[in-house]
Amino acid sequence: MRRELGAFESALTLSDAHAPLNVVAVLRLEAGPPAEVLERGLEALRLRHPLLRARIAAEGGRYFFELRRVPAIPLRVVPRPDDAAWVEETEAELDERLDSGRGPLLRCAYLASDGTGACEILLTFHHAIMDAASATSLFKELLTVCGELEAGRVPESDEAPLLPAVEDSFPSAFRGWRRRQGVGRFMLRMLGAEVVDRWRARGRWNAPPPEPTRNRILSFQLSENETRALVRRSRRRRLTLHSVFDAATLLAVARRLYAGQSLPLRHLVFANLRPYLTPPVADENLGACFAMLRFTTALGPHRDLWKLAAEINAPVHAASKRGAKYLFQLTSAAAMRFLLRRDTDRMAATAISYTGPVRFDAAAPYRVRGLHAFVSNFRLGPEYTAQIRLYDSKLWWDILYLEPELDSPAARRLAGDIHALLTADETTP
Amino acid sequence: MTTDDVEIDDIRSLVCVQLGLARVVDEDHLVSDLGAESADVVNLIAAVEDKYGIEIAEDEIPDIHTVRDLYERVRGRR
Known part of the structure; x- marks a missing residue:
């Protein structure tokens, strides 16, 4: 098969x-x-x-x-x-x-x-x-x-299906001739955005580090109280947690890796496609049913976390409504070939994935102390990446960086900045 | 208004306003049927919290799949 x-x-x-x-x-x-x-x-x-x-x-x-x-x-x-x-x-x-x-x-x-x-x-x-x-x-x-x-029992379950390629289950507006039309327009728009971004950045983006690089990790958690307070603040402002995490990471990266310059930075966000597919795909079925989207946001020395999060939230929401998550998926192989062939550019400054609440059945036979997840990076990949989830009423941050581009103390300072931004006392209502 | 007085019509109306839809039915799935994005879900949950003076924890949200689930949660039945 x-x-x-x-x-x-x-x-x-x-x-x-x-x-x-x-x-x-x-x-x-x-x-x-x-x-x-x-x-x-x-x-x-x-x-x-x-x-x-x-x-x-x-x-x-x-x-x-x-x-x-x-x-x-x-x-x-x-x-x-x-x-x-x-x-x-x-x-x-x-x-x-x-x-x-x-x-x-x-x-x-x-x-x-x-x-x-x-x-x-x-x-x-x-x-x-x-x-x-x-x-x-x-x-x-x-x-x-x-x-x-x-327990001496034989586990019984039916064989799971081999899912089709995810694009075969996209909504009808992203299939057939409409897909081809949408992809063409999307690629032109992305090309235009690329030119504008590069002109605005004028060579100030960090170049890929030389080989060899090594994946290094670190983790931190927000306490239950900090997590609850952050959820409240985000919700009061009608912001997704993803946007807030994205903003905090971008601010920390701009400060530590770009000396607080005013410049546009690119950031990757990830979207779970499972509930949007036709038919929706259950979590039990293995597959890469997600999309990676890239945005560009202007950073400066004194940006406010919440204003920046709102600036991120709006275009991400609008792009998702337009179906950009499907179009990014469809153009991803061509974009990856282009990136690898050029071998001169980073994909983005940051990449954030928030997967939401995770629960393990309390009656499960083994008690879970924690769950972490990391994705390998490479020299053309983002400069600082995080996988975040809510487990046991706490936000778990799993960060990955590349050595020697960053050393452990520098990566920890950056993580410390993110934690401080997310837990700072509110100064605005 | 206490959450005991909430009718499912109230929740349907709230969902329609928040998602910009003309009509929804109780079994509509907020994401797969109504196309709600994560920002829409945040707006909807925040609107429910404001209107009914309740707090819905982040880890409760994955259990709220449909319009009826949201109603049941507001009524405190979930």
Whole structure:
């Protein structure tokens, strides 16, 4: 069985061929299953989800998921000398490419207990097979299956479908001849915006760092009270949390990486397409059902967080209403080829993904201490990226930066600025 | 008005105003049927909070799929 990759899946695969593009999701447990149960759990998932039995075949500039002769999901049991061991392991996973031509497109590392019972499960997957929604769902499924196996039961579930390319499920206004027309107009508009942005920036954007670069991570959380206060403030101003996070990150990056200059900065935001597809796609079905959108916003030395968030919120909302999330998806492979061929430009200054609330069933067999997620970056990618989610009534920020472009103290100062902006006392009503 | 007095008609009207629609039905899914974007959902939730003096936590929002779900939440039944 085979299925051609869609435009965005192809863009992700092109990017991965240039430099590793792994998603590493980290599930931290108070106590986990024995390694042999985890191995059987992974096998049960592999049998259920076609994309976990897939590899990516390249033929004449096109890519195909092939579901033949793909080995089992590799499981590596790793010593856990201390509670922070997962950080170094995650950084190593981000830098090591999956062999997509051979498959599978997922591997697992298990940081087994150091005697306290605590452990971490690291799932590293090719972005073309999974998004944040399906990765979270896969973790829930894995815990349920392992719980069943530990209880001596055989987990039962029907085989999940292999989803079509996401653009085949776009709304009718973005299919057929209307799609071609829309894509043509959109590409012209993007080209025009590119010229204007470059003229306004006049060479002040940071150049890509030289090779080699290394993915480095850091995390912080907003407390329950800070989270509640931030949600209230955002909602009172009718702003999405995504816009506020985007504004805070841009302000911190402008200050620390651009010395507070007045200049336009580009930022990537991500949209979950699952509920907008026809028919809507459940989180349980693996796939990369998301879109990446790029915007440009003027920054200056004394920008107010809330005003900037409002300036971001409005065009993102308007673009989403116009269907830009579909058009960005459809043009993503061409844009990625252009970026890689030029090899001189960064995609953006920042990239923010807010995936919303995440919950694990309180009755699940293993208690979850935390959930982290990171996506590999490379020298042409954004300068500072964050994956954010709401878990256990707190906002969890997972930040990724490239070394040597940034060192650990500089990345922490930037994260500290973001935290301070988000939790500052209000000075305006 | 207390939340006990809220009728589903009130919620339907609020959804219509916030999403710029002429008519909705109770089982309409806010996102997949009515095309609400995340900013629309924020506006709608904030409007409900202001009108009925309640607070809806961020992690409750994924449970509010339809117009009826929103009504049930305002009535405190969810």
